[in-house]
Amino acid sequence: MRDLLSKISCNHKIGDYSFVQTTCPRCEGTGYYFDIMVGNHGDIEVTSGSKRLVQDILKALLEQVGSNIDDSEWGSELYKVRIIQDPTLTKAQIISSVVSSLKRLKVLMDDEDYQYGLPSNEVLSRRGIKDIQILRDTTEPRRLLIQLSLSDNSEDNIVVKTPLDNTR
Ligand SMILES: [Zn+2]
Numbered sequence: 001m002r003d004l005l006s007k008i009s010c011n012h013k014i015g016d017y018s019f020v021q022t023t024c025p026r027c028e029g030t031g032y033y034f035d036i037m038v039g040n041h042g043d044i045e046v047t048s049g050s051k052r053l054v055q056d057i058l059k060a061l062l063e064q065v066g067s068n069i070d071d072s073e074w075g076s077e078l079y080k081v082r083i084i085q086d087p088t089l090t091k092a093q094i095i096s097s098v099v100s101s102l103k104r105l106k107v108l109m110d111d112e113d114y115q116y117g118l119p120s121n122e123v124l125s126r127r128g129i130k131d132i133q134i135l136r137d138t139t140e141p142r143r144l145l146i147q148l149s150l151s152d153n154s155e156d157n158i159v160v161k162t163p164l165d166n167t168r
Pocket residue numbers: 010011012013021024025026027028029031032
């Protein structure tokens with residue numbers, strides 16, 4: 001897989017949202033990240049990585065903050081976003097919720113005292129989040145989809161796509 005990767009200088013933008021370099025979740029302050037080359041319009045539909053990792057990502061995104069009594073930071077605010085109709089108002093909110101819930105998941109995965117249960121090459125990469133797109137469902141225009149592009153520690157590309165109304 002590694003020979004498909006190219007080192008890319010980071011503009012600290014994920015989707016339409018800009019970060020400052022020090023807090024950028026894609027390059028983590030280093031200024032560059034690795035991306036996979038999959039041709040001109042290479043859209044990898046589903047994951048080549050761990051199914052368990054994908055499930056954990058979805059859990060982190062879709063469970064409400066406060067739903068885990070053992071971890072007050074677990075979960076995301078996305079369940080609030082779905083009730084607001086205008087996606088242009090909420091894109092930044094959606095992206096910041098995605099970023100913070102994935103950061104929490106990453107912290108848990110990196111915690112050596114915490115028995116996470118995934119092989120270390122299957123946990124989220126240190127430079128985990130490569131792209132976040134907020135899309136409209138083509139068959140149901142009022143439904144928004146989150147499409148995430150991530151990598152695990154073996155640099156496998158993982159694409160997770162989920163409708164926001166799963167947060168119900
Ligand atoms: Zn960056």
